[in-house]
Amino acid sequence: GSQAFSDWPWQYWATERPDATAIIRGQQAVSWRQLIGEVNSVSAGFYRSGVRCGDGVALRGKNSPEFLVAYLAVLQLGARVLPLNPQLPVSLQAQLFPLLNIDFVWCTQNTEWPADIVSLSYQTTFNDAVIANAIASWPSEQGVTMTLTSGSSGLPKAVVHRVEAHLANACGLLQMMQFDAQDRWLLSLPLFHVSGQGVLWRWLLKGATLVQRDMHPLADALSGCTHASLVPTQLWRLLEHSSDGLALKQVLLGGAAIPVELTDRAARQGISCWCGYGMTEMASTVCAKRANQTSGVGIPLPGREMRIVDQEIWLRGSGQASGYWRNGKIQPFTDVDSWFHTRDRGEWRDGELHIFGRMDNLFFSGGEGIQPEDIERVLVNHPQVDQVFVVPVDDIEFGQRPVAVIDTGVELDLAQLSGWLQGRIAKFQIPDAFYLLPAELKNGGIKISRLAVREWVRKNH
Ligand code: 4YB
Structure with missing residues (x-):
């Protein structure tokens, strides 16, 4: 630290x-x-x-x-x-x-x-x-940082980190992933998000080199860089549009579900990936592993503890933020034993953590529970899909039904998606409709707001 x-x-x-x-x-x-x-x-x-x-x-x-x-x-x-x-x-x-x-x-x-x-x-x-x-x-x-994180409702919360929490986070990840003074990490994510600050504090911990460039096109920005942090969508796009000539040793992925198909394809194009699971409240990465053939996110970094209680992931230990800032006070976000209840659903299986999705995203359709991420995980493997959100719409017969909103950088025939899904997921999970993600929902951050997608669908369905 x-x-x-x-x-x-x-x-x-x-x-x-x-x-x-x-x-x-x-x-x-x-x-x-x-x-x-x-x-x-x-x-x-x-x-x-x-x-x-x-x-x-x-x-x-x-x-x-x-x-x-x-x-x-x-x-x-x-x-x-x-x-x-x-x-x-x-x-x-x-x-x-x-x-x-x-x-x-x-x-x-x-x-x-x-x-x-x-x-x-x-x-x-x-x-x-x-x-x-x-x-x-x-x-x-x-001297602290306040990083906004938006929940499923209400105002964004300002997560307070002491500088030591950021350094502890860097220290934890770099016990697993190699990054030394002579390496160069691209500042590939925004500093207003914890993932961008994560890059910064790893650079500062090691006295390495930070690369600051215009991010478009990403392949050019990466030139000469040994490391980068990317969200899965960025990596899909990179692999679609370019391949060789990258000096990249390692890419740390995170922020959303990481498909094995993505890391496999990256490996075939010479990029070795790390899978991370992190969140603002823990100053970014908490669990990590070198990408392999399983869809888990690895094990907790040294100094972090994890429990799974009724399928909910609880975390505590190094890197944990001090609380949320509100009116001059720091409000704790943990229980009395310092556990942060993440609202992420997960399971410990075969020696690693698997993430199913956010508890708050679960909805019911004709009595069947639908976890939108289960459908998204399958759809994102369609060759023309870079990112997808499944959200519920009200339905007279079933209460709610799933609808999919798709982000793609290429031509895509939405009409074939329903057929493509048949046999890949249960019939009740197949979305009633498919839309292309409108540009207005891209907010310049690393994540698109699910709430905004849901609102857009409610108005346009
Ligand atoms: C996941 C998830 C996963 C997060 N599977 N759901 O330095 C890094 O760790 C990094 C590198 C590359 C890209 C992003 C990062 C991050 O920090 C991401 C941190 C983040 O997303 N923080 S957040 O507060 O905005 O959201 C946290 C939530 O994101 C989690 O609670 C999960 O729901 C979700 N998430 N990694 C599935 N691997």
């Missing part, structure tokens, strides 16, 4: 190995020395604008060099950083800011803020005198 560091990790590496490459931006190498120059200036600028220990600072934007530097700058001020998806509706943001005690905001585009919020600017010209005051001591009690 953090015991290895005597200072903020980026400061530590700038002392230990000042000239080593910290970041590759596009094709340009940035050393640890240069990086802390930027971070120190930006934090001094934020300090001059009034940011102090414990203050809440929102950073709104897609990944960019400036976003990353601002994230580190806020932390070393001992402040709370809230990375935000730029597509988060402004009205929702206005509701969240008071609850999350946000005082400052920095954004890559011009946006209207509530009047009591101070807008920060990004400046890399401040001198050393100001900087010395501005750096909080390590390890900081106040």
Whole structure:
């Protein structure tokens, strides 16, 4: 964990190995020395604008060099950083800011803020005198990240992690997966999601190289990278459109069910995959394994404990977040014994964890329980399907019936899908209708909201 560091990790590496490459931006190498120059200036600028220990600072934007530097700058001020998806509706943001005690905001585009919020600017010209005051001591009690995670209803929750939780997570995964100082991990997922921050803290733990690039096309972004974190949809697309010339040693997959067909196909194209199961509340990966012929997600990383209670996965241990931030307080999300009840359904089988789906997604059709993920798991193996959501629609005869919404990068004849499913799943599971996923449901995050899909189907079915 953090015991290895005597200072903020980026400061530590700038002392230990000042000239080593910290970041590759596009094709340009940035050393640890240069990086802390930027971070120190930006934090001094934020300090001059009034940011102090414990203050809440929102950073709104897609990944960019400036976003990353601002994230580190806020932390070393001992402040709370809230990375935000730029597509988060402004009205929702206005509701969240008071609850999350946000005082400052920095954004890559011009946006209207509530009047009591101070807008920060990004400046890399401040001198050393100001900087010395501005750096909080390590390890900081106040310096935390707040990462939004949306449940099946209500406002998103702000999961609070101490820096130590992120480092503990990195430490756990890297006891299983090899990643060393000379390796290069692509920042392939957004920093406003725990999976992007996971990449960051593994990089910081090892003093390795982070690669920051435009993600389209992904094959180009991956050039020269040894590691990447991808959601299954990204990997399907990558394999469809390209194959050779990748230096990739390992891909860590996660965020959604990982089909064996996907990891098999990747292996045939020279990419070796790791399967991960993780969540915001545990600072990303909790279980992992090298991809093989089974559909499980492996075993808990060292330091994590798991129980399965009435098919629900309970977790505790290293990496666990401090709680949800609300009105200046941290609300615990665990039971009295520190177990987090995930609402994921799973089973321990043949020495590894298997995930069935979210308990909240289960619905009933003519008395039969339908777990949408059971249908999705089969449909996603159709050669033209990259991602699919099965949601219930109300039905007079059966109460509810399944409908499938499909994401594909290629031509697909929806009319043949029902026939294709026959014999592959039970008759009552075959969706009544198939739709293509409308672009409006893609929100710039790593996940499409099931609730939004359900709403869209309710209006359009
Ligand atoms: C799963 C699942 C799985 C999550 N099968 N359902 O660093 C990583 O671990 C990583 C690498 C690549 C891509 C993503 C990641 C993540 O962090 C993902 C973390 C995440 O998705 N967090 S979340 O809070 O947004 O959602 C958590 C939920 O996602 C879980 O509770 C599960 O329901 C689901 N999930 N991995 C099936 N392998």
